[in-house]
Amino acid sequence: MKKLLYLTLFFSLLTSVSVFSQTAGSAKNSPARIIGVAKDQNTGEPVSYATAALYKAGSEENVAGGVADGDGKFFITGMEPGEYTLKISFLGFETKSVENIKVTSPNGDVDLGDILMADEGVALEEVTVQGQRELIEERVDRTIYKAENDKTTAGGDGTDVLRRVPMLSVDLDGNVSMRGSSNITVLIDNRPSAIAASSITDALKQIPADEIKAVEVITSPSARFDAEGTSGVINIVTKKNNLQGMSANIRTGTGLRGSDFGVNASARKGKFGFTLGGFGRAGYNITGGFDNTQLVTNPDNSMSKIVQSADTKRNQLFGRYNFGVDYEIDKYNFLTGAVNFGIRNSKNQQDNFLTQNYLDGELVRSALRETNTVDNSNSVDVSLNYTRTFEKKGKEISLLTLYSRDNRENSFVNTLFNEDFATIDSRLKNDNPSKNEEFTIQLDFVEPLGKEGKSILEYGAKNILRKAKSDFAYFQADGANGDYVESDNPNLTNAFNYDQNVTAGYVSYTTTLFKNYTLKPGLRYEYTTINADFRTESAAEIPSYGTLVPSLNLSRKLGNGNLIKAAYNRRISRPSLRFLNPNLDASNPTQISQGNPVLDPEYTDNYELGYSTYFKETMLNFTTFFRNTTGSIQSVRTVQDDGVIFTTFENIGEEKAVGGSIFTNINISSKFSLNGSVETYYSMLNNGLGTSNEGFVVSGRMFGNYSLPKDWQIQLFTFARGSRVQLQGTSGGFYMYGLGINKQFNEKRGSIGFGADNFLTKEFKMRNEIVTPTIVQNSTNVMRNMNFKINFSYRIGKLSMDQRQRRKKSVNNDDLKSGGDGGDMNQGGATGGINNNK
Missing domain, CATH: 2.40.170.20 (TonB-dependent receptor, beta-barrel domain)
Structure with missing residues (x-):
């Protein structure tokens, strides 16, 4: 009965917020929208959950924004008639700018069609991205910290990176906790290692900060994940390429x-x-x-x-x-x-x-x-x-x-x-x-x-x-x-x-x-x-x-x-x-x-x-x-x-x-x-x-x-x-x-x-x-x-894009x-892993 009560209260609150948002939205009498679809220019596939930010033309004043859905579709509202610049960004892609967007009416849609985004590995020497990249990205099922944009961790290890991630806490000994619980799962490129199982602290110290691309915090893992982790899952994404x-x-x-x-x-x-x-x-x-x-x-x-x-x-x-x-x-x-x-x-x-x-x-x-x-x-x-x-x-x-x-x-x-x-006087030894x-x-x-x-x-x-x-x-x-x-x-x-x-x-x-x-x-x-x-x-x-x-x-x-x-x-x-x-x-x-x-x-x-x-x-x-x-x-x-x-x-x-x-x-x-x-x-x-x-x-x-x-x-x-x-x-x-x-x-x-x-x-x-x-x-x-x-x-060396990118599984x-400290009991560990999160 307690669980049923918690669920009832929980989803009642969700419904209340949703109804409030719908009511507020309907009062605007169908305002003007900028719509489009973010796609990978190499594969033509949608870039799910890409972030869209709208700026006044010729300035860095951000006036509105939005997040694409699973099909890469997005829409932006809340802007006055005028000329704008749109910037689309997502982890692993170069930020895409669309110039000279004209909103001529307070109502109606401006359809930008497909917006093609390039992998950030393409022609790195020839691309200059203006402005400040985002450090945090919010998705439907996780929060992503873009560690590659954080230069303060250079020369450090994984512990230094995780100290900067929202919802995580790392103490002076390197013990990691999420929302007060040290019972978490740490994956490296979606798979654990034996050393991570025996001691999360030791595993993080072995990963150089310069090799970490992003950290994904998953507080509510789905059924495809193993059932472990009171607080959730941390996935450390390293820099790799195709x-x-x-x-x-x-x-x-x-x-x-x-x-x-x-x-x-x-x-x-x-x-x-x-x-x-x-x-x-x-x-x-x-x-x-x-x-x-x-x-x-x-x-x-x-x-x-x-x-x-x-x-x-x-x-x-x-x-x-x-x-x-x-x-x-x-x-x-x-x-x-x-x-x-x-x-x-x-x-x-x-x-x-x-x-x-x-x-x-x-x-x-x-x-x-x-x-x-x-x-x-x-x-x-x-x-x-x-x-x-x-x-x-x-x-x-x-x-x-x-x-x-x-x-x-x-x-x-x-x-x-x-x-x-x-x-x-004497010596005591333990092996x-x-x-x-x-x-x-x-x-x-x-x-x-x-x-x-x-x-x-x-x-x-x-x-x-x-x-x-x-x-x-x-x-x-x-x-x-x-x-x-x-x-x-x-x-x-x-x-x-x-x-x-x-x-x-x-x-x-x-x-x-x-x-x-x-x-x-x-x-x-x-x-x-x-x-x-x-x-x-x-x-x-x-x-x-x-x-x-x-x-x-x-x-x-x-x-x-x-x-x-x-x-x-x-x-x-x-x-x-x-x-x-x-x-x-x-x-x-x-x-x-x-x-x-x-x-x-x-x-x-x-x-x-x-x-x-x-x-x-x-x-x-x-x-x-x-x-x-x-x-x-x-x-x-x-x-x-x-x-x-x-x-x-x-x-x-x-x-x-x-x-x-x-x-x-x-x-x-x-x-x-x-x-x-x-x-x-x-x-x-x-x-x-x-x-x-x-x-x-x-x-x-x-x-x-x-x-x-x-x-x-x-x-x-x-x-x-x-x-x-x-x-x-x-x-x-x-x-x-x-x-x-x-x-x-x-x-x-x-x-x-x-x-x-x-x-x-x-x-x-x-x-x-x-x-x-x-x-x-x-x-x-x-x-x-x-x-x-x-x-x-x-x-x-210099690399060029391989058009045959494939998703790797593990x-x-x-x-x-496994606890956060990894050192109290002269312990080993009892884990290792397969990846693919299923």
Whole structure:
């Protein structure tokens, strides 16, 4: 009944807004309209959802605008009689200008017919686009951030790019969340990789910012997507081409905190296309610290107080290498294959790690430690995909395969000093190698219906076989040179095997109703079987389960290109190895943590309502949402008999969130633009056992771009987020900012730039609080991430347009709750993917 009530209220609001818009529109007595159809000049196909902006002739004063529908058709109203210039833009195409448009009457239509748009890869050296490109594009089912137009991220990685994207939040450690939830799916060119499954944070650090073309934020995925992701899906679109000839791009950068070097090459001859690339990034001098104070009520009602502090240092090395080939067998049959490799080496140190123990106010012990952690991994994704098209436009069959593997080596050595704080008393070592493999096969069908094919039926099936293994052991050694002795405690030394099989089928239907309505219902069913066991024990009893996942997306085009959309979907989040891994993390002996191998999946119902409008030079987007999660996987902390805080994961009762966001993009002039957003939501958590917490979370961002003469450009970015609510406390807020200056030269083949991050702030502090009936803990993490950097890139070779552009497909697996931080539990991951989003 609650779900029915939410849906009723939700779509009632949609209907009210629609009726209001219709009433307002009818009062204008059929005003003058400029109409046209945006098409690809190479293929003749419509450019769906292209953006149209109308300017007064001879000036940069924007007077009206609109968004094309799925067939590329658009209309613009709200202008007075006069002479105008129209500019049509869309991701992947050059901005098209239509001059000398004359509106002679306040009524009637000015039909521009077909407007042909060229791919932006055509004759780059010969095209000069005047004015400021848009950074944000709003489509029916997603919001697109055009990262290639943002020069402040040059020399950075995927983390730096996602910090600028509306509806996303990235903290100082690189953990990503959407609308307050870190349970999101990250795809790269519509497919995940093994490293993204085990740690989204690590995957983003391996992708150079200069290779990211756009970021798509999909808050309400349809049935063709795997059922994973409480908040939604993030698709990172990299720069690639379908061009003839050869080209190579070299880029490098260096700074106080890191350096990078990358090379990418493309070649296409006839029916064959090849890509080869490599990127390396080193991080160094990443220093910080932490302090922690915890008050614990012991089982005998005595009061323990623990005060800790340490200096931290991190060095890391990331690499990503890829090779791809595609082959056009004939007009209707295509093959694509790709191999991607990733490496990560990370070393973390905690020096001067001092722990002071108090009992009822008296100091009873002081201990000095030194902790060294090594976290290395390597991953590989191998895909082979076949696509068949037909003479009937839009009809398609695809068979997609993927093998994905991630090997991870995680260990730490905790050195305890004697009371003199100089000689070594003992050493504790933990080794935790893990391995994750996936085998995926997927079959998809796309069938246009009706004479004009305006309705589309999509259906398909998919099978994912996952194998995850965590081998863990503890060793103890006396003094500085004693031999390590392995523990025989099965809770400390063991092996955990986890096999999961997910079989899924889906159907999705898209149609247009009453001209201006688009309806997209879908249904997906997934059946999951699990086998898990320990080396020293019999198999764990984890039952199989089936999940029915409905989805519904509805949009309504209004006058002047405005758009209102509503959506409902149900999602499932299976726990990944981060949450399941039974390895005991005792790197800090006063705060230990362990995964829970028998976790259940969590289920989420999402409701969303959005409205986009244009007002002269300004674009505005309003979004509201409600999210209800049952069986939410959350950290739970308890006190052991020795006063140690033990953290694990449990399926708490319920997590609700209701909130909204406002986003705006303003073209102040042809050279100066601003965009920004404010997002807030109210979070309510309850474990059903008397523990609950709730509160507001607010965040905001601002981005400015100014074009200077002679191909110079300056950009400024800032972001801030308040504290976030957790079941047993809060995690601290933070802020950051950056400045970039960029100069292009040699007909825009090369660029050189200077960037500065957090240049007025020596260090950032993030404060966290945990409050339970027996635990009060306050901790502060310090990061010194002031950075100055110089970036250089240059493009060699020249490409021309290949008229035979084909849509590439690949697999995506996006059904695991993997968390944002990727580092709490010495975890590996349990995912990899196939793409095509089905």
